[in-house]
Amino acid sequence: GSAQLDAAGILEKRRRHVGPNLALFFQDEPLHVVRGSGCELFDAEGTAYLDCINNVSHVGHAHPRVAAATGAQLSTLNTNSRYLSQGLVDYAEALVKLLPDPLQVVYMTVSGSEANDLAWRIACTVARAAQAVAGDTRPLHVACIDHAYHGHTSACIDISPYKFKGPGGMGRPVHVHVLPCPDTYRGENLDGAAAARAAIAAAEAAGGRLAAFFSESILSCGGQVFLPEGYLAGVYREMRAVGAVCVADEVQCGFGRVGRAFWAFELQGVVPDIVTFGKPCGNGFPMAGLVTTPQLAQGFAGPGMEFFATFGGCTAAPACGLAVLQVMREEGLQQNAAAVGAYCLARLRELQAEHPEVIGDVRGEGLMLGVELVTDGASRAPSPALARHLKTHAKRAHRVLLSTEGPFSNVIKVKPPLCFNTRQADAMVAALRDGLARLGPEQRAVLAEASRREAAEVAARLARLS
Ligand code: PMP
DSSP states (O other): OOOOOOHHHHHHHHHHHSOTTSOOTTTTSOOOEEEEEBTEEEETTOOEEEESSOSSSTTOBTOHHHHHHHHHHHTTOOOOTTSOOHHHHHHHHHHHHTSOTTOOEEEEESSHHHHHHHHHHHHHHHHHHHHHHHTOOOOEEEEEETTOOOOSSHHHHHTOHHHHTSTTOOOOOTTEEEEOOOBTTTTBSOOHHHHHHHHHHHHHHTTOEEEEEEEESEETTTTSEEOOTTHHHHHHHHHHHTTOEEEEEOTTTTTTTTSSOSSGGGGGTOOOSEEEEOGGGGTTSSOEEEEEOHHHHHHHHTTOOOOOOSSTTOTHHHHHHHHHHHHHHHTTHHHHHHHHHHHHHHHHHHHHHHOTTTEEEEEEETTEEEEEEBSOTTTOOBOHHHHHHHHHHHHHHHOEEOEEETTTTOEEEEOOOTTOOHHHHHHHHHHHHHHHHTOOHHHHHHHHHHHHHHHHHHHHHHHHTO
């Protein structure tokens, strides 16, 4: 092994040997964490940080029971899913029990990107078979919601406006149609059916056939946007009328995070054709997948092409996944997400009442929360500089880790492991309250001016790449 490096030494080596566009959290003062437990991370000096953003360490960092179950399997056997394994079928059965009919068939992958990529492949396979029967030769198109992120494979970047309209983006591919992001705070684009009809019309005008519609059930990269009531029902109805498969991306919002339900799509009262999942299901062990209907699974298998992913559903994955589900049940973590999430929301709304001029909106369900910062309550113009300032202050002065999201990076995102408690919620809110209290009128004006400039640049880029 090599000598122990300090943060500067790691950074230096990283610059040489790790891809330069792999961004760090807190770029100016990146954290070197060496240990985690529950909702806390510890740096090399042993300093504790309250992790309010890690939605992968779902049941808590380095959960001993999950680590033990995964480790035991790794030290017994870990091979691919071409051998019979009881773990795989037990895990598939456990997942399916958590889903409504007719979602019964599981495909395991390693990452959320792969799961969404596979969902697109299933939709295309089924659509092409239908086209062959009808003598339809139109190219296959796809719809998604603005500012979404669905993964890093080429097919996923195509359906991720967050990327193709983001820095370095190359704009909307011609086969992709984007529904505007419904903005409940500003009261814009709230009608899902109307948005879907516009996307369908755009696909038809471009000579395509819509094969799939992808959406998160809560728009995370979009800025913790909670869909208006009936939104997905309206979209799904229109999409299904033209034969498009409806995919719910539950990579961030699934697995009990919203508290009131195990899956966030349930809050919308819909049943998707494909549900993709990832991040939380392995508590950090790389596993993900999708669940679909027997009908789509048959259609996908129909042409005879095999499906195989070397690591998808490998023996260790279901051992880990089953342990995560068991810990969730035994520790009542979905119920905890509901209770502590409601507590957090109430405390954040009190903070909003103290600062109505800059906290435009506080929203959420369970432990999936967003605080939208604005330059002033009247214009509701985004304030990325204030959001960034509060995030930095929380880390430096309170060792509370938060992140910013949304097209204008002005939404503070709260999505801690599900074992978050009320004391930790108080610490998180106190960090924000202190950050706001310390702002003098001059600094507020500077941040507002910087935000207006930044937002104008972002708006110009978004318009150029639409
Ligand atoms: N979908 C959503 C909503 C995500 O947030 C992410 C990851 N940020 C992905 C898909 C891709 O998952 P992965 O990074 O595991 O490939």
